[in-house]
Amino acid sequence: MSATSDRDTPDFDRLRREQMVREQVERRGVRDDRVLDAMRAVPRERFLPKRRGGSDPRAWADAAVPIGRGQTLSQPYMVARMTEALALRDEDRVLEIGTGSGYQTAVLAFLAREVCTIERDPVLSEEARQRLHALGVENVRFEVGDGTLGVSEGAPWDAILVTAGAPSLPLPLVAQLAPGGRLLIPVGTRELQDLQLVTLDEEGELRTRTLLACRFVPLVGEHGWSRFNA
Ligand SMILES: C[S@@+](CC[C@H](N)C(=O)[O-])C[C@H]1O[C@@H](n2cnc3c(N)ncnc32)[C@H](O)[C@@H]1O
Numbered sequence: 368m369s370a371t372s373d374r375d376t377p378d379f380d381r382l383r384r385e386q387m388v389r390e391q392v393e394r395r396g397v398r399d400d401r402v403l404d405a406m407r408a409v410p411r412e413r414f415l416p417k418r419r420g421g422s423d424p425r426a427w428a429d430a431a432v433p434i435g436r437g438q439t440l441s442q443p444y445m446v447a448r449m450t451e452a453l454a455l456r457d458e459d460r461v462l463e464i465g466t467g468s469g470y471q472t473a474v475l476a477f478l479a480r481e482v483c484t485i486e487r488d489p490v491l492s493e494e495a496r497q498r499l500h501a502l503g504v505e506n507v508r509f510e511v512g513d514g515t516l517g518v519s520e521g522a523p524w525d526a527i528l529v530t531a532g533a534p535s536l537p538l539p540l541v542a543q544l545a546p547g548g549r550l551l552i553p554v555g556t557r558e559l560q561d562l563q564l565v566t567l568d569e570e571g572e573l574r575t576r577t578l579l580a581c582r583f584v585p586l587v588g589e590h591g592w593s594r595f596n597a
Pocket residue numbers: 438439440441464465466467468469470471472485486487488491512513514515530531583584585586587588589591
């Protein structure tokens with residue numbers, strides 16, 4: 368994947384490497400070189416809504432950024448921590464729930480063989496598809512629908528990443544994990560969640576570990592929040 372494009376300027380490259388990856392991600396303890404390389408390579412500024420007169424400095428800020436439609440692009444540190452926790456291998460096939468801007472999708476696509484990403488909002492999905500196409504990312508399949516049901520076509524998945532907060536663990540996702548698979552999901556209230564790592568070992572035993580407190584937009588769907596109280 369050629370994530371860095373010819374529209375990339377050396378200045379953006381420096382801001383991404385220094386302000387974002389070194390200051391926010393490495394300093395807080397993310398050590399996985401593959402994850403750090405992916406975040407240096409994927410041009411985060413290309414995933415924010417277009418704005419006149421140049422790039423948006425929030426692209427490298429230590430915060431989630433609104434992307435329209437009431438949704439956000441997650442904070443760089445959170446993207447890095449989640450990606451590191453998934454411990455992706457080159458041959459892995461990954462399901463992402465909550466495409467949003469497509470930034471996290473591009474990071475996953477940099478590290479895994481294949482990514483399927485599902486988004487409930489068709490407008491966001493199409494915008495993300497166009498961004499990844501423009502960057503030459505070819506190992507991503509886009510789906511529109513309720514990701515709390517998982518995506519059965521292509522299951523089981525080596526890794527499943529949910530980038531919205533759920534009230535409880537959606538059982539269809541557990542059922543779509545491959546032996547040795549990892550599922551990462553924020554679970555809690557609408558205001559605050561625990562980032563949970565669920566692993567399925569080769570004997571079929573599930574283990575759940577809480578990694579950190581986090582705050583995501585609600586996961587809305589049959590096994591998530593109702594859209595009326597989200
Ligand atoms: C925090 S945003 C994702 C940010 C994204 N990872 C990025 O890099 O821009 C969460 C996304 O999950 C989507 N979402 C919420 N519930 C969903 C569901 N049941 N299925 C699929 N997408 C869902 C929202 O529409 C939103 O775009």
